[in-house]
Amino acid sequence: MNLKRQLLLVSLLTLMLPWAGCEFIRETESALRRGQEQMLEATAGALANTMAQYDEEFPRQDDAFRVSDQLYLHELAGRPEVDGYFDDWSLGTGSLRSLRGTDGPIRFAVGLFDQTIYLYVRVIDHDVVYSNSQALVLDDGSRHTDRISLVSSNPPYRYETIAFAAEAPGKILSYRQSANGIASEPTITAHWQDTPGGYQLEARLPAAILGTHLGLVIHNTDDTANPGTRSSSFSGRTPGPSVRLSSYLNAVADRLVKAPLRLIVTDADGWRIAAAGALSARSPAGGRLGVARRVYGLLVEPGENAASAEPDPSGREQQTYVSSALQGNATPDWFRSDESGRAIVAVAAPITANGKTLGSVVLQQGTDAILSLTNEGLARLINVTLIATLLVAGTLLGYATWLSRRIRQLSVAAEAALDNESLQSALPSALAGDEVGDLSRSFSSVLKQLGDYNEYLRSLASKLSHELRTPLAIVTSSLENLEHEPLNDASVGYTTRAREGADRLRRILSAMSEASRVEELMADFEPEPFDLRAVLESTLNAYRDVYKHRSFSFDCDLGEAKMSGSPELLIQLLDKLVENAVDFSGEGDTIAIGLAASDSGLEMSVTNPGPPLPERMRSQLFDSMVSVRAGKDSRHLGLGLYVARLIAAGHGGRLDADNVEGGVVFRVSLPRS
Amino acid sequence: MTKRIAIVEDEAAIRDNYAAAFRREGYVVDAYEARAPALNAFESRLPDLVVIDINLKDDVEGGFELCRELRARAAELPIIFLTARDSEFDAVSGLRLGADDYLTKDISLPHLMARIAALFRRLDALQKPQAAESRITRGDLVIDTERMTIHWQEQPVGLTLTEFWLVHALARYPGHVKNRQQLMDAAQAVLDDNTITSHVKRIRRKFLGIDPSFDAIETVYGMGYRWLSD
Numbered sequence: 001m002n003l004k005r006q007l008l009l010v011s012l013l014t015l016m017l018p019w020a021g022c023e024f025i026r027e028t029e030s031a032l033r034r035g036q037e038q039m040l041e042a043t044a045g046a047l048a049n050t051m052a053q054y055d056e057e058f059p060r061q062d063d064a065f066r067v068s069d070q071l072y073l074h075e076l077a078g079r080p081e082v083d084g085y086f087d088d089w090s091l092g093t094g095s096l097r098s099l100r101g102t103d104g105p106i107r108f109a110v111g112l113f114d115q116t117i118y119l120y121v122r123v124i125d126h127d128v129v130y131s132n133s134q135a136l137v138l139d140d141g142s143r144h145t146d147r148i149s150l151v152s153s154n155p156p157y158r159y160e161t162i163a164f165a166a167e168a169p170g171k172i173l174s175y176r177q178s179a180n181g182i183a184s185e186p187t188i189t190a191h192w193q194d195t196p197g198g199y200q201l202e203a204r205l206p207a208a209i210l211g212t213h214l215g216l217v218i219h220n221t222d223d224t225a226n227p228g229t230r231s232s233s234f235s236g237r238t239p240g241p242s243v244r245l246s247s248y249l250n251a252v253a254d255r256l257v258k259a260p261l262r263l264i265v266t267d268a269d270g271w272r273i274a275a276a277g278a279l280s281a282r283s284p285a286g287g288r289l290g291v292a293r294r295v296y297g298l299l300v301e302p303g304e305n306a307a308s309a310e311p312d313p314s315g316r317e318q319q320t321y322v323s324s325a326l327q328g329n330a331t332p333d334w335f336r337s338d339e340s341g342r343a344i345v346a347v348a349a350p351i352t353a354n355g356k357t358l359g360s361v362v363l364q365q366g367t368d369a370i371l372s373l374t375n376e377g378l379a380r381l382i383n384v385t386l387i388a389t390l391l392v393a394g395t396l397l398g399y400a401t402w403l404s405r406r407i408r409q410l411s412v413a414a415e416a417a418l419d420n421e422s423l424q425s426a427l428p429s430a431l432a433g434d435e436v437g438d439l440s441r442s443f444s445s446v447l448k449q450l451g452d453y454n455e456y457l458r459s460l461a462s463k464l465s466h467e468l469r470t471p472l473a474i475v476t477s478s479l480e481n482l483e484h485e486p487l488n489d490a491s492v493g494y495t496t497r498a499r500e501g502a503d504r505l506r507r508i509l510s511a512m513s514e515a516s517r518v519e520e521l522m523a524d525f526e527p528e529p530f531d532l533r534a535v536l537e538s539t540l541n542a543y544r545d546v547y548k549h550r551s552f553s554f555d556c557d558l559g560e561a562k563m564s565g566s567p568e569l570l571i572q573l574l575d576k577l578v579e580n581a582v583d584f585s586g587e588g589d590t591i592a593i594g595l596a597a598s599d600s601g602l603e604m605s606v607t608n609p610g611p612p613l614p615e616r617m618r619s620q621l622f623d624s625m626v627s628v629r630a631g632k633d634s635r636h637l638g639l640g641l642y643v644a645r646l647i648a649a650g651h652g653g654r655l656d657a658d659n660v661e662g663g664v665v666f667r668v669s670l671p672r673s
Numbered sequence: 674m675t676k677r678i679a680i681v682e683d684e685a686a687i688r689d690n691y692a693a694a695f696r697r698e699g700y701v702v703d704a705y706e707a708r709a710p711a712l713n714a715f716e717s718r719l720p721d722l723v724v725i726d727i728n729l730k731d732d733v734e735g736g737f738e739l740c741r742e743l744r745a746r747a748a749e750l751p752i753i754f755l756t757a758r759d760s761e762f763d764a765v766s767g768l769r770l771g772a773d774d775y776l777t778k779d780i781s782l783p784h785l786m787a788r789i790a791a792l793f794r795r796l797d798a799l800q801k802p803q804a805a806e807s808r809i810t811r812g813d814l815v816i817d818t819e820r821m822t823i824h825w826q827e828q829p830v831g832l833t834l835t836e837f838w839l840v841h842a843l844a845r846y847p848g849h850v851k852n853r854q855q856l857m858d859a860a861q862a863v864l865d866d867n868t869i870t871s872h873v874k875r876i877r878r879k880f881l882g883i884d885p886s887f888d889a890i891e892t893v894y895g896m897g898y899r900w901l902s903d
Contacts, residue, residue, distance in 0.1 A: 469757040470684055473778035477690035480782040484697055506779055510865050513759060517867045520761045535894045542895030568870045571894055575866075 003407070007400035011393040014385075021381040028377070029300050029343075033367060036345045037332040044349035044363040045330060047256060051265055051361055055353040057246050059267050067269045069240030071097075071214045071233060072315030076113035084193025084202045086120050094313035101125075102220045102229045103198070110214065112244055115207045119216075121148050122200040127222050131165040144221045144228055148201050153238050154211035161217075162209075164201055166192035174203065185209070215239025243267065243315065249274035257363070264362040265351070270317045270326060273359065279309075279344060279366045300343075303336035309344040309364055317362060322348045325360040343367040406436050414443050418450075457623070461639060462516035465509040472509065476502045515643050518569070522650040525566050532561040532570070532602060532670075536595060539571050543578055549587045556595040561602050563672055565651045570670075574606070576644040577666050581608035584664065601653075601672035605665055612659040621657055644668075676793055677701040679720035681711045681739060682755070683730045687778070691724065691755075694782045695789075708735040712742065719747055722792060725772075727756040727763065737770055744771040749799075751792040755785070761871055774834045776862070784861045788834055791861075795821040811844050811902050814889070828883045835860045836876050839869075843890065843900040852897035873898060 001009075077090035086093070089111060096107040104124030111118040123146075131145035147165035152158070160178040162185060172192045176185040190203035215238070221228025234240055249265055253276035257263035265274035312318055321333035325348030335344040346364040350357050409428040417427070427447075429440040479499050487495065533556055540554055574593075581591045585608040594605040613621065622645040623638075641655075644666075648655040653670040678700045682688040685706070692702040703720060705711035707729050723743060729735035740752055754767045754775045764775045773792060776785065798807075798819035807819040815824040821837050823830045832840065842859030843851055851859075853869050860872075873890060880887040889901050 466757060466759070469759075469778055470687070473757070474684070474686040474690065477687060477694070477782055481690050481693050481697075484694075506863075510779070514865065514867065517759070517761065517865075521867060521871065538893065539895030567892070567894060572866060 003404040004397065004400040007396045008393065011389070011396040014389045014392045017388055018381065018385040021378075021385060025378055025381065026300055029367075033334060033343060033345055036365060036367060037334070037347060040345055040347040040363050040365055041330055041332055041349070043261075044347040044361050047263065047363060048330075048349040048351045048361040050256065051249070051252070051351045052353045052358065054249060054252060055358055057249050058273070058351075058358040059241060059243060059271070061268055062241060064236070065240030066235060067240075067316070069215070069234040069236060070269070070271070071110050071216070071239070071242045072271060073110050073112040073117065073214075073242055073244035074315060075245045076111040076118065079113050079116075080111070080118055080202070080204075082118075082189045082191050082202050082204045084191040084200055086122070086200070086202070089118070089120065092313050095315070096120075096122075097233070097314065099216070099218065099231045099233060101218060101231050106218055106231055108216055108233075110216075110242070112207070117205045117207050117210060119150060119203040119205065120200070121216065121218065122195070123148070123198045123218055123220070125198040125220055128194065128199055129221050129224060130167055132167055143224045144219070144226055145224065146199075146221060146228070147219050149217040149219070150203075150205070150210075151215040151217055151234075151239050152209075152211040153213040155213060155238065158211050159238065160211070162188065162205065164190050164192070164203060166199075168192075169194045169199070176209075212241055213239045214242040243269075243271040243273065245275070246273045250276065253277075260366055260368070262362075262364040264311055264317060264364075265359060266317050266322060266326070266362065267359040268326060268357055270322055270360075272311060272315055272317055275311060279364060280368055300336070303334050303343055306335045306337035306342075306344055309335040309346055317360075319346075319348075321346060322360055322362055324348065325350045325362075326357060328352070328357055403436070406432075407439075410436065410440050410443065414447065417447050454623070458515070461512040465512040468505075468509055472502060472505055476506070511639060515639055515646060518572070518643050518646050518650075521566075521569065522646065525569065525650070527564040527566065529562060529564050530567050532563050532567075532604070533558055533595060534560070535567045535571065536574070536593065536604070539574060540593060547578075547582050550582055550585065551588070551590040553590055553592045554594075555592060558595060558597060558602075561595055561597075561672075563602060563670060565670070569647045569650065573644045573647040573668065574604070576640040577606040577668075580640055580666070581606050581610075581664075584608055584610035586610070598669060600669055602670045604668040604670065607660065607663055607665040609663040611664075613657055613664055622655060675699065675701050676721040677703065677718075678722045678724065678789070679703045679705065679711065679715070680724045681705045681708065681729065681736070682724070682726045683707065683728070684726070691782075691785075694786070698786055698789075700789075706730070708732055708739050711739060715743065715746070719743075719750060721796075722751045722753070722789060724753045724755050724789075727754060727758055727767070737766065740767065740770045740772055749796070751796060753788070753792070755780070768833060779863055781863070784863070787861045791821065791834060794819070809841075809845065811847055811900070812889075813884070814840075814844055816841055816844060825880055825883050825887070830879050830883060832876065832879065835862060836872060836879075839872055840876060843898060847900045847902035850893045850897050850899045856897065 074091055074095055078088075080088045086096075086109070089095075089109070091109060091111065093107075096109050099106040099108065101124055103126050106121065106123050108119070108121040111120070125146055129144070129146045131143075131147070145165050147163050149164070150162045152160050152162065158178070160176060163175045163177060164172060165175075166172045169192050172190050173184050174188045174190050175182050176188075187209060188203060188205050190201060193200050193202070216233040218231045219228055220231070246265075253263050253265060253274045257277040259278045260280035262277045262279050263275065264272055267273050308319060319333065321331040324331040328350050330347065330349040332345065332347045334346060336342070337344070344364055344366050346362060348360050348362045351359045351361055406429050413427045427440045427444050429436045430444060431437065432440065476499070479495055479502060482495055536556070537554065540552055543550075543552055578591065578593075585591060589609045592605075592607040594603075594607070596603050596605075622641045645655045648668050648670070651670055653668055656667045656669075658665050658667070678695050680688055680691055680695070680702060682691065682704070683706050688704050688706065692704045695702045703714060705714065723739075725736040725739055727734065727736035729739075732738075736754060736756065740754070743750055743752060752772045754772050755778060756763070756767075756776075757778050759777045759779075767775045774788060776788070798817075798821075801819075803817065803820070807817055809816040809818065813826045815827075817823070818841065821834065823832055823837060823840055838860040839856055842856055853866060856869055857863060873892075877887070877890055880889070891899050891901050893899060
């Protein structure tokens with residue numbers, strides 16, 4: 001992984017910033033909500049105390065009835081048309097209560113508007129049995145029909161049943177059965193409507209004709225001879241007390257609580273008997289922050305569904321916190337809307353009087369203030385984070401690019417310096433005060449030392465030969481003088497051997513100083529135009545004379561190869577390569593010399609069969625005093641190829657060596673004139 | 674008359690060896706180890722030939738200085754540099770100062786003796802009238818083997834002893850290729866390829882100085898050189 005990617009990865013750490021911000025927002029939101037809860041709790045407590053003063057307004061608890069025996073009279077917002085349809089009721093279908101019927105669930109609702117009671121019942125009945133005019137709407141009659149009865153009582157005095165049975169769909173008459181007998185009741189309006197799979201009934205009754213206790217009974221029969229089955233909203237013989245909003249408590253609540261607070265007062269069973277105020281419906285944030293809204297929704301603690309905070313459509317508040325309050329404990333709870341993200345804090349407090357729990361006060365408040373506060377913070381956070389992340393990532397990327405470019409430049413420069421042998425050249429970043437600068441300086445010093453060492457090696461041969469020349473002159477001149485002295489045979493032998501040794505030494509010394517002489521020649525060499533092909537051919541003939549135990553082949557496609565340079569030096573180069581080729585090949589081998597055109601100019605090659613070059617010393621092959629030869633000739637000083645490279649470089653060309661099938665090839669690339 | 678050779682050489686062993694060799698040949702030898710004593714002695718009497726080392730103890734360029742002063746004093750005095758310094762630059766510097774030959778200490782005593790003898794012979798020849806039989810003429814080239822002078826298009830070409838012998842060897846049999854070994858033998862020296870190349874280059878340059886269209890010395894690549902006559 002390169003430096004740029006590494007730093008980019010590091011820049012991802014800035015994403016910690018939004019995380020921390022989100023944590024902060026979440027914490028803030030929770031803290032604010034808790035504060036609001038506490039405040040609401042205190043208010044709810046106070047309200048509960050206030051409500052406790054109106055204890056006579058709360059329905060009396062009657063242990064004879066169960067909660068399910070009671071009917072809730074929903075306060076209607078408008079007067080429904082009695083036409084057998086529920087859709088003009090201001091209630092949702094959630095307000096419909098269910099009873100188990102023979103053919104399917106029976107759904108019904110009881111509403112209250114302007115001292116009038118409205119009844120809606122929908123019955124699943126696969127076989128509706130209508131009555132006829134003669135038939136009496138009686139439980140114990142000889143003829144049975146499908147019918148709906150509203151049981152009303154005012155214990156312990158009255159017990160009446162108002163029965164609805166249809167001769168045909170449409171407006172129907174209803175009958176009132178009391179202790180006084182059965183009579184049709186003209187104040188009641190009812191509409192019977194057939195539906196696929198059953199029927200539905202809507203009825204309007206003056207509240208005055210009904211008692212405090214109400215219940216619903218549905219008779220379903222398949223046959224006039226059969227009494228059928230009875231589905232009832234109450235379990236006992238008589239229905240439980242009906243519950244309705246207390247207008248007095250409602251007025252009190254209205255005085256106490258205004259929007260954006262919502263107050264609900266329940267009785268001891270959780271039935272809603274007063275409600276006031278409303279939660280703010282205002283959407284706290286515009287569409288512009290839609291994204292922020294969604295992010296916010298993901299960020300904050302999810303709560304219970306906000307719909308649960310709404311007043312229960314059945315009329316009875318059944319949320320846990322309300323039940324808990326009815327057990328005597330003030331309990332807070334909170335809800336969150338998925339769409340708007342806003343939270344609703346709710347607190348239920350018990351209303352107690354004389355040690356008895358009369359009911360509960362439910363106080364709710366939206367957290368619009370918190371939301372808008374945190375939303376604003378969130379939007380700012382998102383912006384700042386985005387900018388910061390981009391800034392940091394961009395900066396780091398730029399920095400990484402800059403840094404890696406410096407390092408790459410350094411490495412390229414170092415390699416170039418090594419390749420071009422310009423080891424003293426300044427490397428990039430040498431003046432920088434940082435680690436890259438240090439690296440550059442260390443590189444420079446290593447390269448310089450290497451350069452010094454190379455320079456030392458390069459000059460070693462000529463220095464050595466120079467230094468050795470004087471003592472050698474002493475030896476040879478002494479020997480030459482000695483030859484003029486009278487010597488016996490043995491001494492003559494020794495002197496001759498000493499002369500031979502000194503001669504050999506002289507040749508070695510002169511080979512050692514060859515490189516520096518070639519360098520000198522190169523320094524003031526005047527290029528002359530010549531035909532390399534002609535020169536090579538002529539030289540090749542000389543080689544055939546000198547090296548009688550080798551064959552030479554010449555391969556050249558070019559008619560002539562004009563170039564500019566020093567033919568003498570190039571021949572010297574070829575001498576070195578051929579000498580090398582002869583040394584490494586065996587007797588009778590063919591040394592192939594080639595000349596061809598190349599991209600950059602001309603390429604001269606010398607190929608000889610023989611052992612391959614060792615990989616290990618490939619790069620040093622052309623250095624001074626380096627011999628890759630394995631002990632075949634101990635007099636080899638490793639100067640020949642160095643001289644060859646000097647000459648090639650002096651002509652603006654280069655010298656390469658490669659292993660080929662069964663041998664070695666040396667290639668000299670030369671620029672054309 | 675016995676010739677007197679002065680040798681200025683800081684290396685005692687070499688100095689003594691050369692001195693012994695010169696004496697054996699019948700020369701009178703004065704040996705000096707530094708520039709100052711040599712100059713002092715030359716004040717009173719000039720030798721007939723001087724052999725100088727360039728590097729004289731701490732006096733790194735002492736030989737050059739000495740050569741310059743001697744040449745100022747005696748234009749005809751043969752001066753030979755005999756030194757361990759084999760660089761082209763030093764050789765050119767030495768010859769430019771008016772030395773008659775520049776030799777490295779590689780040279781064998783017999784070769785050195787041959788050169789000294791040749792120089793003395795030339796000195797003698799200059800004092801005699803020019804002898805026709807010692808002249809070789811090859812077109813524009815005239816070689817006087819006695820005086821060891823060469824004229825091209827009747828203008829003298831200032832060649833060193835080595836250069837003279839090289840041209841002489843080449844021009845004697847025009848058209849014949851002389852290989853490096855033959856040239857070395859002719860020049861009474863052991864020279865390597867590069868030195869011969871430099872010598873030939875220098876010879877060509879000297880002829881070109883007189884005649885810009887000079888091309889009588891031809892390189893036969895891989896073989897040697899030959900003299901082209903028209």
